[in-house]
Amino acid sequence: MTALELHDIHGRYGLLHAVKGISLTLPTGTVLAVIGANGAGKTTLMRMLAGLHPTAAGSVSLFGQDVTLLPAHARLRAGLALCPEGRRLFADLTVRENLQIGAENGCGGDWTLATVIDALPQIAPLLDRPAGGLSGGQRQAVAIGRSLIANPRVLLLDEVSLGLSPAAVEGVYQSLERLRGHMTLVIVEQDLTRAMSFAERLICLSEGVMELDGTPQNLTRGQITDAYFGIHKVEGADA
Amino acid sequence: MLEAILQGVLLGGYYAVLAAGLSLMFGVVRFINLAHGDMAVLGAMLALWLVQVMGLNVPMAIALTLPAMGAIGWLLQRLIFERALRGGFLIPILTTIGLAATLQNGMFAAFGSDTKSLGAHIGSLSWASWHLPGDIFLGKLPVYMFLTALVVLGGLHLILTRTGFGRAVRATASDPEAAALCGIDARRVHRGAAAIAVALAGLAGIFLALRAQVTPFSGPMMLIFAFEAVVIGGIGSLRGTLIGGIALGLAQAMGGMISPQFSILAGHCLFLAILALRMTEAAASERGGWRNTLTAVLFNRSQIKGRLS
Numbered sequence: 132m133t134a135l136e137l138h139d140i141h142g143r144y145g146l147l148h149a150v151k152g153i154s155l156t157l158p159t160g161t162v163l164a165v166i167g168a169n170g171a172g173k174t175t176l177m178r179m180l181a182g183l184h185p186t187a188a189g190s191v192s193l194f195g196q197d198v199t200l201l202p203a204h205a206r207l208r209a210g211l212a213l214c215p216e217g218r219r220l221f222a223d224l225t226v227r228e229n230l231q232i233g234a235e236n237g238c239g240g241d242w243t244l245a246t247v248i249d250a251l252p253q254i255a256p257l258l259d260r261p262a263g264g265l266s267g268g269q270r271q272a273v274a275i276g277r278s279l280i281a282n283p284r285v286l287l288l289d290e291v292s293l294g295l296s297p298a299a300v301e302g303v304y305q306s307l308e309r310l311r312g313h314m315t316l317v318i319v320e321q322d323l324t325r326a327m328s329f330a331e332r333l334i335c336l337s338e339g340v341m342e343l344d345g346t347p348q349n350l351t352r353g354q355i356t357d358a359y360f361g362i363h364k365v366e367g368a369d370a
Numbered sequence: 371m372l373e374a375i376l377q378g379v380l381l382g383g384y385y386a387v388l389a390a391g392l393s394l395m396f397g398v399v400r401f402i403n404l405a406h407g408d409m410a411v412l413g414a415m416l417a418l419w420l421v422q423v424m425g426l427n428v429p430m431a432i433a434l435t436l437p438a439m440g441a442i443g444w445l446l447q448r449l450i451f452e453r454a455l456r457g458g459f460l461i462p463i464l465t466t467i468g469l470a471a472t473l474q475n476g477m478f479a480a481f482g483s484d485t486k487s488l489g490a491h492i493g494s495l496s497w498a499s500w501h502l503p504g505d506i507f508l509g510k511l512p513v514y515m516f517l518t519a520l521v522v523l524g525g526l527h528l529i530l531t532r533t534g535f536g537r538a539v540r541a542t543a544s545d546p547e548a549a550a551l552c553g554i555d556a557r558r559v560h561r562g563a564a565a566i567a568v569a570l571a572g573l574a575g576i577f578l579a580l581r582a583q584v585t586p587f588s589g590p591m592m593l594i595f596a597f598e599a600v601v602i603g604g605i606g607s608l609r610g611t612l613i614g615g616i617a618l619g620l621a622q623a624m625g626g627m628i629s630p631q632f633s634i635l636a637g638h639c640l641f642l643a644i645l646a647l648r649m650t651e652a653a654a655s656e657r658g659g660w661r662n663t664l665t666a667v668l669f670n671r672s673q674i675k676g677r678l679s
Contacts, residue, residue, distance in 0.1 A: 221541045236552050
């Protein structure tokens, strides 16, 4: 079954054409990594999928339902959650309250406070602490937990490891490993090695265009590097 | 002196209720409602109409007025404020100025310009008092109003901290986009917050009509008092709003001891002093805190002047 389908979607910030005609079909349970240099359009794409940024053209379908015009809160209830760049926890609220908000307004399902803590045990001792006082790794774990507890069927994670220590990144990816098979995962990751080892499928964006789409096994590091830095475009321009 | 302090504290309950709605609207909806005072007067006028024209008793009039004011707040948010907020910074301010003028003249047309009061409809409660040791007289009505304010603000605090709606309100106030990602419909939260804010304004208007008189043009002064209590207590905290209201009430009571004409002025002076202190605090934090600022001020004024220039 198709979990997420993008058909020729375009995104703009005023005159800037940030996402240019991306089409993609993700079967249920896929783990997709989105890579690309800064300004490639990864975060814009995630924001468009989550309903935070309007889709200028094209369509987004979630489990066959057209969600292109749905606002972010309605997309969450349709089963799509975004764990945003910068974690975006509610700093004045406790970790427990952050999780409660996710649970109260989500889809309802198997993910509860208990199962989230099973998957992310580092959250357990933090429940009654204000979210504003957590470390980067703790904040990322809580942000993932807050998304999970809404019981999404598709989980988008933007810049999972950004600003985290290597140990914290390892912890976050161990937690994400437990989600494999339970839901469709789309991960924006700057760490190429990490993205290739974790994802089953990988796409690379450059200047808003999808330059590469394949499995880590079928793609060479050279191909990925060229797409990442847009080298073929430069060569084409030179020619 | 003690009697003045008690009167000031009790008056603070009224100011706190008046300010809580304004603070809630700004804290959650990011909307400065310059018609807040006029909404309060509208609440008073509605209650007066129910009592004087419809013949209801005061508690029944209050029980009907507050939900009606809540509904008016919800509708205003749904029909006017939401659209105004899309227009940037200036449009919401102009909108509420227009709303204030419309309300004032609409109430003038509907109810006339005479001063009105609910005091005549509550029997001896308007003047009854307890005689405390030390020859202190404590009015029963101000005490009941203060207790009502505590109950209302305490209840609102419980709603904000213990219920799903309250968590949604706090989350939306903190980060509307992240709240949307958690499935919260910010528009519904804003409408709920506006309903509560206008109902609180209505309650404050009824308080004023119980303890004094109102006219259709009493709103701007109420707005000033609400702003002062919010600034003194700090935006976004009900406890701060209560403290701000009490501080304003105390300042007015103390000012009134010096001279009756000085009562209102003393509140304004406290407001300006707190505002100046807040601005200095902000400037001090930019320079590394009070100790650095004080050191610079005491020992090297030219240096701090140089930094400020």
